[in-house]
Amino acid sequence: MTDLVRWEPFRELRRARDEMNRLLADTFLEMPGRLVSWQPATDLYETAEAFVIKADLPGYSPEDVEITFTSGILTVSGERKTEAEEKAECYYCRERGAERFSRSFQLSPDIDTAKIKAEFKNGTLKVTLPKPEKALPKTIRIEAAK
Numbered sequence: 001m002t003d004l005v006r007w008e009p010f011r012e013l014r015r016a017r018d019e020m021n022r023l024l025a026d027t028f029l030e031m032p033g034r035l036v037s038w039q040p041a042t043d044l045y046e047t048a049e050a051f052v053i054k055a056d057l058p059g060y061s062p063e064d065v066e067i068t069f070t071s072g073i074l075t076v077s078g079e080r081k082t083e084a085e086e087k088a089e090c091y092y093c094r095e096r097g098a099e100r101f102s103r104s105f106q107l108s109p110d111i112d113t114a115k116i117k118a119e120f121k122n123g124t125l126k127v128t129l130p131k132p133e134k135a136l137p138k139t140i141r142i143e144a145a146k
Helices: 011-027
Strands: 042-046 050-056 065-070 073-080 099-106 117-121 124-130
Touching (some): 050 073, 065 124, 073 124
Antiparallel strands (some): 050 124, 065 073, 073 099, 117 124
16 A cells, blocks of 8 residues: 655755755765865955954964955955875764865955055954055034134
8 A cells, every 4th residue: 555645846846856855965075185265254444544454363373374465455364275184083073174265355456555454353353454545534613703
């Protein structure tokens, strides 16, 4: 005796989608020694005096990160190498491999490049890009007409 199953017209499409997702995930899984693309969580905001970028870079050190500013584009990139494996260890799970990232941000080309500051504290990178004096807002006092 067979059970009656309610017909759902999209069941086969969902099953095909799930199989395609599984196939793609299996195909593009991280291979040992391969660098994986990763993007750090980043905040970009503007104050009256500067543009500020904060990026979370857990596990990175200042030596792993490079910052460039060219023609109004700030690029933050970095690479973390794989730690030396201990041959006597038997890994059951290894998710902390080599990583490489690069993020670029279009900003004003009028940044005062001589005053750009970068700080790295507790795994967070903070880059401050001061605006030039001429770009800062100026309050103009209104005088009463005589």
